[in-house]
Amino acid sequence: MDSIWHIIVTATPQIAAAGLKYTIPIAIISFILGLILAIFTALVKISTRRGWFLIVKAIANFYVWLFRSTPLLVQLFIVYFGLPYLKIKGVFPNGIQLGPWTAGIATFSLNTGAYCAETIRAAILSISQGQWEAAYSIGMTKSQVLRRIILPQAARVSLPPLSNSFISLVKDTSLAASITIIEMFEVSQQIAAQNYQPLVMYSLVAALYAILCTILSWLQGYLEKRTSRYLRPLN
Amino acid sequence: MIKLEHVNKTFGDHQALTDINTEFKEHETTVIVGPSGSGKSTLLRSLNLLERPESGLYHFNDQTIDFSQPLTNKTILNVRRKTGMVFQGYNLFPHLSVVRNVMEGPVQVLKQDAETAKQNALELLDRVGLQDKADAYPEQLSGGQQQRVAIARSLAMDPEYILLDEPTSALDPELEAGVLRVLLGLAQEEDSMIIVTHNMEFARAVADKILFVEDGQILFDGTPAEFFKQPTQRIADFLAAMTFTTISDKANQ
Numbered sequence: 144m145d146s147i148w149h150i151i152v153t154a155t156p157q158i159a160a161a162g163l164k165y166t167i168p169i170a171i172i173s174f175i176l177g178l179i180l181a182i183f184t185a186l187v188k189i190s191t192r193r194g195w196f197l198i199v200k201a202i203a204n205f206y207v208w209l210f211r212s213t214p215l216l217v218q219l220f221i222v223y224f225g226l227p228y229l230k231i232k233g234v235f236p237n238g239i240q241l242g243p244w245t246a247g248i249a250t251f252s253l254n255t256g257a258y259c260a261e262t263i264r265a266a267i268l269s270i271s272q273g274q275w276e277a278a279y280s281i282g283m284t285k286s287q288v289l290r291r292i293i294l295p296q297a298a299r300v301s302l303p304p305l306s307n308s309f310i311s312l313v314k315d316t317s318l319a320a321s322i323t324i325i326e327m328f329e330v331s332q333q334i335a336a337q338n339y340q341p342l343v344m345y346s347l348v349a350a351l352y353a354i355l356c357t358i359l360s361w362l363q364g365y366l367e368k369r370t371s372r373y374l375r376p377l378n
Numbered sequence: 379m380i381k382l383e384h385v386n387k388t389f390g391d392h393q394a395l396t397d398i399n400t401e402f403k404e405h406e407t408t409v410i411v412g413p414s415g416s417g418k419s420t421l422l423r424s425l426n427l428l429e430r431p432e433s434g435l436y437h438f439n440d441q442t443i444d445f446s447q448p449l450t451n452k453t454i455l456n457v458r459r460k461t462g463m464v465f466q467g468y469n470l471f472p473h474l475s476v477v478r479n480v481m482e483g484p485v486q487v488l489k490q491d492a493e494t495a496k497q498n499a500l501e502l503l504d505r506v507g508l509q510d511k512a513d514a515y516p517e518q519l520s521g522g523q524q525q526r527v528a529i530a531r532s533l534a535m536d537p538e539y540i541l542l543d544e545p546t547s548a549l550d551p552e553l554e555a556g557v558l559r560v561l562l563g564l565a566q567e568e569d570s571m572i573i574v575t576h577n578m579e580f581a582r583a584v585a586d587k588i589l590f591v592e593d594g595q596i597l598f599d600g601t602p603a604e605f606f607k608q609p610t611q612r613i614a615d616f617l618a619a620m621t622f623t624t625i626s627d628k629a630n631q
Contacts, residue, residue, distance in 0.1 A: 273469035276428055277528075280463035281483035281535055282455050291486060295473050373473050373515040 150343055154334050158327050158351055165326035167355075169244075170313045173251035177312075178305075180252060181259035186289070188264050203260075210257035216318050218254060222246045223322040247319045255312050259305060266301035267293055299370040306363040310356050317352075327351060379404055380425065380539065385434030385445065387420055387594075394420045395431060396594045402539065402587075405568040409581040409602075412591035413616070418574045421591060422541050425572065426463045427454050439538075459487065462532025466544040468524040470516035476527050477503065477512040483535045495534075502530040506560050522553025526560055533564075540564070542573040546580075578620050582606060590616070 187203040190196065210218065223246040226239035241249065270293050278288040320329035327348055335344035380402040387395040394417050402408050402425075410418045423429040424436075427449070436443040438457060443449065470479050480499035484490040490498075503509045506526035508519075516524055525545055532540055545561070546554040558580050564571060565584040575581060581588060581602065588605040590598035590613060598605060598613060608614035 271469075273465060273467050274471065277463070277465065277469035277471070279428065280426055280458060280461075280465075281531065282459040282487040283483070284451070284455065287486055291482065292471055299473070373475075374517055 147340075147343055150338060150340055151347055154331070154344065154347060155351070157334065158330050158348055161325055161330040162327045162351065162355070165319070165324055166313070166316050169247055169251065169316050169319060169324070169326065170309070173248050173316075174255060174309050174312055176248070176252035177255035177259055177308075180256035181263050182294075184256065184260035185263040185267060188260065189267055206253075207257045207260055210254050211261075215250070215254050215315055216321065219247070219250050219318055219322050222250045243319070243323045246322060247316075247324055251312060251316065251319075254315075255308055258308050262301050262304040262308065263297065266297035269300050270296050299367075302363065302367055302370060306359065306366075310359050313355055313359065314352055379437070379439065381435075381437040383435040383437070385424065385431045385436065387417075387424060387429060387431035394594050395424070398434065398594075398596060400589060400596055400599055402570070402572055404538070404570045406586040407565045407569075407571045407573065407584045408587045408589060409585040410572065410574045410589045410591060411576070411578070411581060411616075412589075412597075416592045417594040418591045419543050420594075421589075422543050422572060422574050423463075425457075425539070426461045426541055427457050428463070459535065460538045462535055462537035462540045464525070464528050464532050464540065464542040464545050466547050468516070468521070468528045468548075470524055470527055470531070472516050475513050475515055476508065476519070479516065479527060480531045480534045483531065488535065499530070499534055502533050503527070505533075505563075506530045507556070520553055521549050522556045525549065525553075525557045529557070529560055529564075539570045539572060542571065542575075544574050544576065547576060576620070578617065 184203045184207065187199055188207075190200070222241065223243060226241060226246075228238050230236060230238045274292055274296070275288060278292045283291070316326055317328035319326050320332065325333075331344045331348035335341045338344070382398050382400055385395055385398040386393070398421060410421065412418050420429050424431050430449070431445040433446045436445065438460065441453075441456070443453060443457070470476075471482065474482060477496060477499050480502055481492065481495040484495040484498065485492055500509055500512060503512055506529055508523055508526055508530070511519060511523060511527075516527065519527065529540075529542075529545075542561070546557050549557065554577070558577070561571070561573070561580075562584055571584075573581075573584070585602045588598065588600065588602050589596055590605065592612070598609065600609075605613065606617070608617060
């Protein structure tokens with residue numbers, strides 16, 4: 144039987160390679176797409192516009208509700224295994240067939256987007272009314288106020304909770320193993336099936352996730368410092 | 379010239395402004411006084427369209443706004459471009475340096491190039507005595523300094539009227555003096571200003587005209603000389619309450 148050390152030394156590069164090839168790209172792409180979706184969703188939700196826009200608001204509310212109320216694993220299964228059976232004459236006669244990569248990124252983006260939408264909405268609402276008024280009073284349009292005054296300040300407020308969402312997302316990509324993506328957790332499962340060392344293998348992959356997330360926490364700290372430059376230090 | 383005719387504004391059941399009729403001449407300083415919650419700020423904010431009265435006419439030079447009709451964005455932006463606003467709580471943009479606070483309007487709204495806007499901003503900061511703070515962030519300044527930056531920010535848009543909503547109410551007397559000096563300078567240069575304040579000494583010193591507002595109505599509209607002669611009992615009571623001597627007199631009785 145191989146020594147534990149030998150297992151670690153041979154398995155780590157394989158798992159790390161899967162991380163570079165799948166886990167990290169899926170997490171980054173999904174988070175960027177999710178963030179864009181979240182900003183639009185948050186803006187729709189805080190808008191006071193009436194009329195036909197209420198339909199858009201209802202869609203935004205439904206989207207956030209749906210993705211926060213169902214398990215991510217179930218969402219992945221529906222998108223990857225379920226949608227091929229959604230056959231609509233003329234539109235999708237053969238159902239919606241998504242590859243594992245597309246299905247994974249779509250689901251992770253939609254899921255994290257729903258959570259981040261609430262974070263960004265809260266951050267925008269936390270900026271005082273006086274900032275809106277001051278910006279309006281110098282003649283800015285609503286989109287200028289948002290872009291130049293409100294969102295830059297909201298970004299600072301939302302950084303810690305958004306980092307939470309990103310770190311969660313990195314770990315949640317392990318669920319992609321269930322839709323045939325050979326990411327870090329899937330690789331460790333395959334190796335464990337060969338060497339009958341589940342404790343070592345799953346502890347090893349856990350450690351690798353922990354390293355990844357620790358680096359992200361450092362990055363969060365750096366970004367928080369950068370975006371708080373304009374605030375007086377507390378001590 | 380700004381002229382208001384029959385302007386009314388309610389907040390729910392509360393009648394904030396009742397049949398306001400007055401005018402604000404160019405190159406004059408108008409001071410609006412009155413007890414808290416009387417509608418002074420609402421009146422001032424209506425001129426910048428931060429509040430929207432339900433009825434009445436608002437004449438700004440040749441332009442007439444009928445408050446009972448929906449306003450277009452163009453109208454709103456046009457009025458705001460001509461009226462600078464200074465708030466009690468300064469409301470500087472905390473994520474922008476002092477000079478960028480002043481440049482923001484000219485660059486984003488007036489589409490000036492950044493270099494021109496910066497030169498202009500530095501001159502304005504010099505005028506309010508803060509050129510050395512150009513690169514500081516608002517949080518690093520005292521309240522009085524922040525308010526002077528806010529005045530520079532409104533001047534940068536080269537407004538026809540500057541509206542000031544209790545600009546010194548959050549400041550201690552020394553800091554207040556620094557802000558009032560700047561405003562006095564503007565008044566002497568005959569900028570058009572409309573100021574809501576509780577500082578009667580300042581009102582007496584700068585006002586060309588005084589409005590006394592209570593319960594959403596204008597109870598006095600005239601010169602400071604007439605106002606400080608206490609033409610009505612209500613104004614006499616109001617002015618008496620503003621000076622400490624009456625309080626100490628009463629205590630001694």
